[in-house]
Amino acid sequence: MNDARSRHGSPQDASSGEPAIVASDLVKRYDEVHAVRGVSFEVAPGEVVGFLGPNGAGKTTTVRMISCFLPPTSGTARVFGVDVRERPRDVKRMLGICPQEDNLDPDFDVLKNLLVYGRYFGIPGAEVKRRALPLLEMMALQDKAKSPVASLSGGMKRRLILARALLNEPRVLVLDEPTTGLDPQARHAIWTRVRALRATGVTVLLTTHYMEEAAQLCDRVVIIDEGKILLEGTPEELVRREVGKSVIEIWNHGPDVVLSMRQGPGRLEEVGDRLYLYPEDEEQAVHLLESRFPGQDRLLRRATLEDVFLRRTGRALRD
Amino acid sequence: MREILRNLSLRSLRVLQRDADVYFTVWKTEFLPPLLEPIIYVFGFGLGLGQLVHDVSYQGRTLSYLAFMAPGVLAVAIMFWAFFETTFSSYVRMYYQKTFDAILATPLLVEDVILGELLWGTVKSMIASTIMLGVLSALGLVHWPTGLWVVPIAAAGGLLFSGFGLIMTSAVKTISQFNVPMFAFVLPMFTFAGTFFPLDILPKWALAVAWCLPLTHITILVRSAVLGMGHPMLPVSVAYVLIVGLGLGAWSLVRMKKRLIQ
Numbered sequence: 001m002n003d004a005r006s007r008h009g010s011p012q013d014a015s016s017g018e019p020a021i022v023a024s025d026l027v028k029r030y031d032e033v034h035a036v037r038g039v040s041f042e043v044a045p046g047e048v049v050g051f052l053g054p055n056g057a058g059k060t061t062t063v064r065m066i067s068c069f070l071p072p073t074s075g076t077a078r079v080f081g082v083d084v085r086e087r088p089r090d091v092k093r094m095l096g097i098c099p100q101e102d103n104l105d106p107d108f109d110v111l112k113n114l115l116v117y118g119r120y121f122g123i124p125g126a127e128v129k130r131r132a133l134p135l136l137e138m139m140a141l142q143d144k145a146k147s148p149v150a151s152l153s154g155g156m157k158r159r160l161i162l163a164r165a166l167l168n169e170p171r172v173l174v175l176d177e178p179t180t181g182l183d184p185q186a187r188h189a190i191w192t193r194v195r196a197l198r199a200t201g202v203t204v205l206l207t208t209h210y211m212e213e214a215a216q217l218c219d220r221v222v223i224i225d226e227g228k229i230l231l232e233g234t235p236e237e238l239v240r241r242e243v244g245k246s247v248i249e250i251w252n253h254g255p256d257v258v259l260s261m262r263q264g265p266g267r268l269e270e271v272g273d274r275l276y277l278y279p280e281d282e283e284q285a286v287h288l289l290e291s292r293f294p295g296q297d298r299l300l301r302r303a304t305l306e307d308v309f310l311r312r313t314g315r316a317l318r319d
Numbered sequence: 320m321r322e323i324l325r326n327l328s329l330r331s332l333r334v335l336q337r338d339a340d341v342y343f344t345v346w347k348t349e350f351l352p353p354l355l356e357p358i359i360y361v362f363g364f365g366l367g368l369g370q371l372v373h374d375v376s377y378q379g380r381t382l383s384y385l386a387f388m389a390p391g392v393l394a395v396a397i398m399f400w401a402f403f404e405t406t407f408s409s410y411v412r413m414y415y416q417k418t419f420d421a422i423l424a425t426p427l428l429v430e431d432v433i434l435g436e437l438l439w440g441t442v443k444s445m446i447a448s449t450i451m452l453g454v455l456s457a458l459g460l461v462h463w464p465t466g467l468w469v470v471p472i473a474a475a476g477g478l479l480f481s482g483f484g485l486i487m488t489s490a491v492k493t494i495s496q497f498n499v500p501m502f503a504f505v506l507p508m509f510t511f512a513g514t515f516f517p518l519d520i521l522p523k524w525a526l527a528v529a530w531c532l533p534l535t536h537i538t539i540l541v542r543s544a545v546l547g548m549g550h551p552m553l554p555v556s557v558a559y560v561l562i563v564g565l566g567l568g569a570w571s572l573v574r575m576k577k578r579l580i581q
Contacts, residue, residue, distance in 0.1 A: 030581065069423060071580065089426040097424035103417035107341040116340065119333050120425035168425075 018081055020045045020172055020203040021066060026075035028061050028227075035061045037227035038075070045171075048194075048204040050218035052211070052305075054313050058227040059207040060100065060176055066205070067097050067174050079172060093121065096170030096202075100177045102157050104149045110136070110160060111145040114167055121168045128167065135163040138193065155186025162193060173197065175206035179213060191216055211306040221305070225313045235305050242311060243303040246282045248289070250275040252297040260292055269311070278303070323572050326430040334422060334435020335442065338412075342443070353396065353447040357454045360392045361385065364515065377517055377542075378550060389460040390542035391514030393448055393469060397476040397541070398534050400447040402505055405440040405484030406497045412436075413488065419579060433575040437481045437568055444477030445470060455545070462547030469544050475560045476537040482567030483533075489574035508534035513542075536560050 021043040028036040036058040043049045051059040064070045066077045068088040077084045079091045105113050111132060118128035136142045139159035144152065152160065158178065165173060175194070179187040194217055198204060208214055214221045215235045222232040231238060244266075250257060251274050258275065261268050265288055266279035279285035286300055342349050365385040375387040412418040419432050452469050455461050487500045511525065512534035518526060529535050536556035543550050550556075 067424065069420075069580075088428060092424065092426050095424070099417070099420060099424065101417055101420075103421040105337075105341075105418065105421070106416060107344055112340075116337050117421070117425065119336065120330070120422055120427055122330075122426070165424075 018045070019043060020047070021077070021079055021205065023062070023066060023077040024075055026062060026065055026077060027073045028058070028065060028070060029073045035227055036065070036072075039224070039227070039229055040075075041222055041229065041232070043172075043203060043205060045203055046198075046201045048198050048206070048217055048219045050214040050221045051205070051207040051224055052209065052214055052221055052309060053207075053224040054209065057225045057313075059224050061227075062224070063174055063176055063205060063207055067095055068092055093168065094171045096165035096168060096173045098158075098161050098165045098173070098175045098178055100180065102161065104157060104160060104164075106149050109146050109148050110141060110152070113149060113160065114164055117164050118167050123168065131167060131169075132163075135166055138196075139163045140189070153186075155182055155189060158182060158186065158190060159193070162190065166197075170202065172203045172205060175204065177207055177209070179208070179210065187213075211304060211309055215305050223309060223312060230312050231308070238308050239303050239305055242308040244278050244280070245303060246279065247301055247303050247307055248277040248279060248282070248285060249299045249301070250277065250289070250296060253293075257289075257293055257296065261289070264288060276307075278307075320569070320573060323430050323576060326428045327434055327572075328428075328431055330427050331431040331434035331438065333427065334432055335438045337418075337422075338435070338439040339442065350450065353400075353450040354454060356396065357389070357392050357451045357458075361389065361455075361458060361460075364388055368515075375517060377546075378548060380546075380548065382546070386460055386546070387517070387542075388515055389455050389458075390545040391538055393451055393455065393545065394476070394512070394534060394538040394541045395509055395514055396451055397444045397448050397473050397537055398480050398505065398508065401440040401444040401477040401480035402484045404443045405436060405481045406487050406491075406500070407494065409436050409440075409485065409488050410491070410494050410497070413579075414494070423579075429576055429579050430572065432579070433485065433572050436575075437478065437485060437571060440481030440484060441474055441477035444480070445473045448473040452545075461545050465544050465547040467544075469541055472537065472540045472544060472560075475564050476533075476540075478568050479533055479537075479560060479564035482564065482569075482571040485571035486567065486574050489571065489578040508532050511535075513538045533560065533563055 019042045024040045026036055026039045039058070039062050051062065053059040061070065065072045066079065066084060068084050068091055071085060079094055082090050082094070084091050105116060108116060114132045114135070115125055115128050118125070133142065136145060139162060141156060141160060141163065144156065149157065149160070162178070178194070179190050182190065191213070194204065198217070204217075206217065218235060220232060220234055221238065223230045231242065233241070250261070253275060258268070258270060261275065261277055265281065265285035266277055269276040277285060282300060289296060289298060365388055369384040372384045374381050375384055377387055422432050423429060448469055452461060452466060456463070456466065487497060491497060511521070511529050512532050513529065514534070518529055518535070521529060536559045539550050539552055539556045540560065543553060
């Protein structure tokens with residue numbers, strides 16, 4: 001929690017020593033649903049933190065409480081020391097928010113979208129125009145300034161939303177599932193830009209259910225499920241601690257394989273028609289499997305964040 | 320309510336400005352209905368019905384049916400433009416376009432967004448009725464300068480129906496549910512609020528109902544302005560429109576805030 005990545009921090013943010021975000025015991029309860037049940041965490045200036053969780057885990061609700069969309073039922077959240085409930089306008093001035101859903105103005109062209117958005121922040125039109133060009137260039141949209149939003153592809157819209165979120169020069173960028181529904185090229189285009197932004201020292205809070213996205217972008221991940229934080233740490237640390245180095249996946253197997261491996265070389269999980277073996281010594285485990293069941297379908301691979309995630313949040317469907 | 324009042328700010332004008340920008344981006348199609356509507360009404364109702372109904376007696380004066388009906392058309396427009404803007408259009412912005420969500424990611428608060436919508440509904444009523452006033456004046460149906468009173472009347476009446484519209488928007492679950500207030504309130508008012516025939520031909524019970532309807536009072540005000548003549552109920556109608564207008568406006572802030580923040 002305290003491994004502040006000062007190497008990313010902008011001079012002003014890193015030197016102030018004040019955390020970018022502090023949430024303590026955030027709770028959000030609806031009539032029947034207890035969406036968030038006591039979430040506490042800190043984000044250091046310049047850090048990129050990812051919230052991972054299955055659908056309905058409470059990650060978006062948590063992020064929406066921090067960005068002043070939803071009042072917490074109890075608990076507090078501060079952004080650079082400013083309380084989200086006491087001074088929401090000041091908090092939102094410091095945030096750049098990329099929502100899950102496209103909420104660009106379909107009646108305006110690309111540039112007009114930025115101009116109108118800048119007005120909400122009280123940024124004068126000339127200044128917005130000055131800032132818009134480099135932002136559109138960064139997002140590879142400079143030729144689209146006069147295009148209607150409806151003519152943009154899904155990836156372009158997402159990049160425009162990102163450009164819009166940067167218009168007020170935010171200290172904290174909030175990305176709520178920034179690449180959901182995008183094709184691989186568009187996804188990598190977003191990742192490249194987020195990494196570039198991270199190098200400028202902006203603090204990033206992102207939610208995702210793509211493990212690769214979290215591993216690619218985040219200094220630290222927080223795994224959240226059923227409204228509570230299950231785990232947190234750097235992606236590598238979590239994989240090492242929770243799963244180990246490698247995983248052997250086994251399929252097309254008979255019941256004897258299950259029996260044999262169960263008292264064997266590591267923890268075994270049976271999910272549907274597949275076995276997951278987390279070996280203490282991978283060579284020994286492969287050797288054992290080979291010798292007892294020659295020709296058995298198997299795959300030895302590196303353990304990933306996805307294994308951590310599925311192990312801790314279960315493999316059952318959530319919706 | 321105190322919190323809502325404290326959170327209201329001039330930033331709501333940014334929301335009004337956004338809606339107005341959209342309106343003027345597509346102004347060619349937006350200006351057309353208020354230009355054509357009175358012409359269609361005047362030709363359809365005025366010339367058609369006017370053949371059957373020659374003169375109308377109104378407050379001791381005898382008027383042509385066309386002269387009687389024209390202010391009714393204006394009053395109806397004040398209702399329609401504010402109601403449709405704050406129901407169907409606001410709902411599209413809120414639910415389909417997620418425009419409110421986008422605005423709430425900026426220093427504006429939910430109160431600013433609702434007030435902005437309320438003001439835009441009001442302004443739209445004012446724009447439409449001003450255009451229609453011009454058309455009716457060209458047809459020689461407006462008494463000047465009293466006709467100018469239509470603009471402030473449209474402001475008050477626009478606020479009233481914008482408040483009403485937003486209250487409906489805070490309540491519906493799907494866009495098609497707007498049919499309920501449409502048939503329960505808006506269409507009955509369209510017909511029974513003294514717009515197209517004088518109130519005093521109604522039976523007693525219907526008259527009592529008519530006096531409760533906001534459009535009845537807006538019609539009295541508009542007709543007085545357009546014809547340049549007084550009406551014994553004027554003070555009551557002014558008070559009704561102002562009080563109910565502010566009341567519905569305030570109530571819509573409470574209801575919409577509940578809907579938008581859960």
